[in-house]
Amino acid sequence: MTDETAVFVVDDDELVRRAVTRLLKLDGYRVESYPSPQAILEAGTADSAACLVLDLRMPGLNGLELVEELRQRGVSTPAVFITGHADVPTSVQAMKAGAVEFLEKPFDDKILLKAVREAVERDRTERIDREGLADIESRAKALTSREREVMNLVVQGLLNKQIAGQLGIAEKTVKVHRGRVMEKMEAGSLAELVRLAGRLGIGDSG
Amino acid sequence: MTDETAVFVVDDDELVRRAVTRLLKLDGYRVESYPSPQAILEAGTADSAACLVLDLRMPGLNGLELVEELRQRGVSTPAVFITGHADVPTSVQAMKAGAVEFLEKPFDDKILLKAVREAVERDRTERIDREGLADIESRAKALTSREREVMNLVVQGLLNKQIAGQLGIAEKTVKVHRGRVMEKMEAGSLAELVRLAGRLGIGDSG
DNA sequence: ATCACAATTGGACCTTGGTCCCATTCGTCT
């Protein structure tokens, strides 16, 4: 399972990088290590990582800021922090920001591995989720504005007749739009369309 | 808004209890304070709280264990921890367990208030969510097993005809069950039924 | 044994949804 899973390590301490790299490779991960936040940002491949292992205290950006910067760039990979000089407020802040684990050096190998496994699993789930959503969104993009309008009303449970009244058009026309919505959204049934729309945030209000 | 919102404070240090109580009352909360985990557990009113403010280190159960015990009893109120003797692993553990905030003594009044407000808001949201779900579940409880079966297939997008085939009964019978499902679930449309079922964890697999 | 409820179905009928073919009217893009 952990076959080609990539873990990116960022730490300015070469000894730590080597130790962590070796440990993770033994567990079957593909590891890339960077000596600084700048290095990984320049590489620009962070979104291929399934997990980040970050030193908190680094020159330039600290680990938290690096995660924030990656988020800005659309990379939302789960992170595990390791640090030698931690205090409570910092650890709390990191956990609030969504860190999977926050470890103090020296850390127990087993605990790091467990944290990485959890982060990788979280990444896998989120990735599947995002891909599914992106897929649905790309289909929705193909809808004309009128079709979108009709879809919204359909998934709110209105009858074609009511939709027609609300839009000031003939019921016949609603049927045409509705048919195209089903086709473009690749929905095999109204139930499926409702779920698709739900993931787009449509219809679950009120 | 913070009118009759209840905050429960548990701390074995009377001075802290008094200070926190006074601070929160000034902000408009109804405050109940307890000198020990046992005291609040015996009172058995914890689920009326919108927020917990807990000392981490207390005789008997510590704050984390108290939260866990309350969870076991079905009380899932958001908690804010305050403590004088914190270490990083403990704070991380608390945050992982879902703590809203983890503060070290002496704490800044403004920060505590902010944390309490956030916890109260989280409680409000979760409460609304739970109530909505409980409502739906109570309706679903009124379904006969056959009706439940039919509902599952309906929200999966199957036609009455297909449902009939799968259950080995007449399409006519499916219609009857289906009608009763709509009635008992108080669904005004198929779209609504799909959403109700979705909240019950039905149909959104695959 | 009797009652209430669940499950089942028939028949009749009406409403909705969905699809085909075809046609018109606007804008936009080439």
Add this chain to the structure above:
DNA sequence: AGACGAATGGGACCAAGGTCCAATTGTGAT
């Protein structure tokens, strides 16, 4: 000008959903 997508619908039809009245059968509870 001509092509094209989008929006709009008429007519015809068929499939699917929904409802009313009525009836049978089985099962558990009183």
